[in-house]
Amino acid sequence: MNVPAAWYLILAAGLFGIGAFGLLTRRSALIMFMCIELMLNAVNLTFVTFSRTLNDISGQAIVFFVMVVAAAEVTVGLGIVVAVFRRRSSTSVDELSELKG
Numbered sequence: 520m521n522v523p524a525a526w527y528l529i530l531a532a533g534l535f536g537i538g539a540f541g542l543l544t545r546r547s548a549l550i551m552f553m554c555i556e557l558m559l560n561a562v563n564l565t566f567v568t569f570s571r572t573l574n575d576i577s578g579q580a581i582v583f584f585v586m587v588v589a590a591a592e593v594t595v596g597l598g599i600v601v602a603v604f605r606r607r608s609s610t611s612v613d614e615l616s617e618l619k620g
Contacts, residue, residue, distance in 0.1 A: 527568040534561035548600045548610045552593065559589045 538558035542551055563582045570578025604610055 524568050524572045527564060531561040531564040531568070534558075534564070546612050548596075548603075548612055551612065552596050552600070556589060556593070559585060 535558050538554040538556075538561060541554035541557070545551055545554065563585055566578040566582045566585070570576065570582075600610055607614060
């Protein structure tokens with residue numbers, strides 16, 4: 520049974536919307552990173568859907584590079600969050616704004 524491409528695009532739009540809503544409403548840095556990852560995965564789903572629909576491999580190649588960038592973002596971001604948490608005992612973004620020079 521084939522699932523229509525529109526269903527995948529609707530799912531991707533829903534996931535992206537949930538990620539954007541979480542990014543705009545939550546104040547914890549860890550939750551914000553998870554929302555960014557959710558948004559990136561929604562974009563990846565869109566790329567794969569169009570790649571399958573158009574019978575072109577370039578969308579899947581782009582997904583590979585997006586996953587590499589996302590992994591690097593998680594590594595650096597979590598390192599920063601852990602360092603700030605050790606210093607301030609909080610991951611609230613509102614408290615991080617006090618670090619501005």
